[in-house]
Amino acid sequence: MTATTKGLEGVVATQSSISSIIDDQLTYVGYKIDDLARYSSFEEVIFLLWNQRLPKQEELDTLKAKLATNMEVPEAIIEHLRSYDLSTVHPMAALRTAISLLGLYDEEAEVMDAEANKRKAIRIQAKIASVVTAFARIRKGKDPIQPKSNYNYAENLLFMLNGKEPKDIEVEAMNKALVLHADHELNASTFTARVCVATLSDVYSGITAAIGALKGPLHGGANEGVMKMLTEIGEEENAIPYIQEKLDNKEKIMGMGHRVYRNGDPRAKFLKDMSKQLTELIGEPKWYQMSVKIEDYIKKHKGLPANVDFYSASVYHSLGIDHDLFTPIFAVSRTSGWLAHILEQYANNRLIRPRAEYNGPTSPEYITIDKR
Ligand SMILES: CC(=O)SCCNC(=O)CCNC(=O)[C@H](O)C(C)(C)COP(=O)(O)OP(=O)(O)OC[C@H]1O[C@@H](n2cnc3c(N)ncnc32)[C@H](O)[C@@H]1OP(=O)(O)O
Numbered sequence: 001m002t003a004t005t006k007g008l009e010g011v012v013a014t015q016s017s018i019s020s021i022i023d024d025q026l027t028y029v030g031y032k033i034d035d036l037a038r039y040s041s042f043e044e045v046i047f048l049l050w051n052q053r054l055p056k057q058e059e060l061d062t063l064k065a066k067l068a069t070n071m072e073v074p075e076a077i078i079e080h081l082r083s084y085d086l087s088t089v090h091p092m093a094a095l096r097t098a099i100s101l102l103g104l105y106d107e108e109a110e111v112m113d114a115e116a117n118k119r120k121a122i123r124i125q126a127k128i129a130s131v132v133t134a135f136a137r138i139r140k141g142k143d144p145i146q147p148k149s150n151y152n153y154a155e156n157l158l159f160m161l162n163g164k165e166p167k168d169i170e171v172e173a174m175n176k177a178l179v180l181h182a183d184h185e186l187n188a189s190t191f192t193a194r195v196c197v198a199t200l201s202d203v204y205s206g207i208t209a210a211i212g213a214l215k216g217p218l219h220g221g222a223n224e225g226v227m228k229m230l231t232e233i234g235e236e237e238n239a240i241p242y243i244q245e246k247l248d249n250k251e252k253i254m255g256m257g258h259r260v261y262r263n264g265d266p267r268a269k270f271l272k273d274m275s276k277q278l279t280e281l282i283g284e285p286k287w288y289q290m291s292v293k294i295e296d297y298i299k300k301h302k303g304l305p306a307n308v309d310f311y312s313a314s315v316y317h318s319l320g321i322d323h324d325l326f327t328p329i330f331a332v333s334r335t336s337g338w339l340a341h342i343l344e345q346y347a348n349n350r351l352i353r354p355r356a357e358y359n360g361p362t363s364p365e366y367i368t369i370d371k372r
């Protein structure tokens, strides 16, 4: 057996043609994230991740139409959401359970051929936006909003969330955030999804498992943590003493650091630009200003760069999204990547089963329970 590496750092666990991080550059199917963030719609990226090529206009139109028409969720899911005490349930917990439940209403859930799996991918990608937004509205005592078939994915997401026609700038920002969060090589939640389906379990199980992994604050959950931190700081002048105290207490600063990127996350600059623009637009530039101060300080004193979660917090806040919905919105986007990886895993599968180096006691004498 080879030596263990804590947290599997640097271990290459699979081959994949979906996304890559080489020398701090992120690509989806070889396309630079900078180009995709500037020019692509989220639907184009979904097509790219699932088919390993960019769509022609007609193919894109078909995918957009399929996503829009599949957004409706079974009434039973809505009723289930209504049955929780939503004041205490974390939205990621509700999402995890709702997606698992969704599988019970999909007649093809257990059908394991490639075409059926692609059909399920469309249904899951479409419906996850409705589940998150329905949750958001039901807990405020409002009814879920039906998607519009002529809206694109980002528009529908905002529309179903806020109940009003989104502004162009908001749609543009949401689209870009969805593109930037869509996939990221073998991050923890994607790895979780692949491990799950490599047992030949079903797609819903893979997505449910991945949601569970994304929920944690060391992964997707960090974006909610960033906004919590900014809110606690309150004003720009409090930022550095607050951060220094956290560092003195050996606490981690959410949204900072990354396992793979050492010199900076290429997605962060787009979110940073959007944060500047949108926080000004809503008349709350302090969130951006505070974030810049923290980023500079952590870079200088810890050598750690901001990751994708750092500026996405103030971006989502500016779009009027509740802070505990930031990670579910991340999940809506990352579902596209999880699904791509699940399909890729099925297409060339082998059970994922590494080894553990045993470091427990050896040969203790067994004493029967009456003598212990
Ligand atoms: C979408 C995403 O998942 S992006 C990541 C989102 N997560 C976060 O933002 C949470 C905060 N960041 C972190 O916890 C880490 O940087 C991770 C989990 C992202 C990466 O972790 P790892 O590569 O395992 O690094 P690890 O946690 O071992 O940290 C290495 C050192 O840097 C320090 N460090 C890393 N991140 C931070 C941070 N955000 N704040 C303060 N110190 C940090 C650690 O304390 C450790 O210091 P030490 O060697 O003195 O003990």
Ligand SMILES: O=C([O-])CC(=O)C(=O)O
Residues within 6 Å of the ligand: 183, 184, 186, 187, 188, 219, 258, 259, 260, 307, 308
């Ligand atoms: O790759 C990682 O470890 C975490 C990350 O940035 C992501 O999932 O987007």
